[in-house]
Amino acid sequence: MTVDSPPPAVQRLPGRPRADQTxxxxxxxxxxxxxxxxxxxxxxxxxxxxxxxxxxxxxxxxxxxxxAKDTLVLEYLGIRHDRAVTEMEALVASTGGGRAAVLAFVDGTVAQLQSPRFRGSAFANAAAEFSDPTHPVRAAVSEHQEWLTDTLVDLFKDAGSPMPGDAADDFLLAFDGALVGAYCGDAIAASAALRRTAERLLAA
CATH class of the missing domain: 1.10.10.60 (Homeodomain-like)
Incomplete structure (x- = not known):
């Protein structure tokens, strides 16, 4: 994602402020x-x-x-999404995007993976609890994933990747796998695997 990217895809419910508003x-x-x-x-x-x-x-x-509770669940996911957007905007602004932004994103992810409070992806966890693919919660999860994919495409394009779409897909698969692997197994191994994938894709 670049700093002038479009607003988050997840639709905010009426009256819900962004994550950076009180x-x-x-x-x-x-x-x-x-x-x-x-x-x-x-x-x-x-x-x-x-x-x-x-x-x-x-x-x-x-x-x-x-x-209703489902409305609150959408608010919860929306706030998590807004927070991710805000953090990514700050990361891109501080690194200038491209290769440096990808590596900084990996650094931030690794720190999360090794946090005592880490419990996997909030979006993947929500998707696992709502089996109906037409439920609004699943739509919110899908929209978050689409935003993240588009963001990664921009970052790999800025990094000079010859196939930024493929690189983004490969990295996202490694990212999702690292979130699961760190929560269910070895956070250090998952972190190392994510770093190797990022370095390989950036070197391509």
């Missing part, structure tokens, strides 16, 4: 609580009553802001 009061507490619980424990296992209790809001307040 959300005051009860709504913010619900979103913060959902972000923590959905990622740490899973979406299906966390019920509305628990969200309400841990966010210290009333049931009426919850339904006033979100209407």
């Amino acid at each position: 959300t005051p009061g009860a709504r913010a507490r619900v979103l913060t609580t959902a972000d923590r619980l959905f990622y740490d424990e899973g979406i299906r296992v966390v019920g509305v009553d628990r969200l309400i209790a841990e966010a210290s809001v009333t049931k009426a307040t919850f339904y006033k802001h979100f209407g």
Whole structure:
């Protein structure tokens, strides 16, 4: 992605601010609580009553802001998406894009993989919990993946790759595999494999 890339593909629900904007009061507490619980424990296992209790809001307040749990799930994924967009924009701006941006993205990913709180990809985890491919949650996941693919194509194109689309696809497969491998197995091995893939693709 470049700094003048189009807005995020995931559609924001009415009234939802970007991740870099503040959300005051009860709504913010619900979103913060959902972000923590959905990622740490899973979406299906966390019920509305628990969200309400841990966010210290009333049931009426919850339904006033979100209407249904699925709406909150979309908000959660949207905020995660916006956060990724903001971080990528900052990374591209600080590195100038291209090869340096790809390597910086790998560095940031490796740091996440080795974090004690790492629990895999929030988007892959959500997709695993919503089996219906037509569900809005699956659409949000797909749109995030499309954004990431397009971003990587731009980065590899800027890095001088002769086939940036193929490079982006290969890197994304390695990236997704590293997220799973680090969570389910050896984070150090997954990190090393991701670095090797990035270096190989950049050298092509």
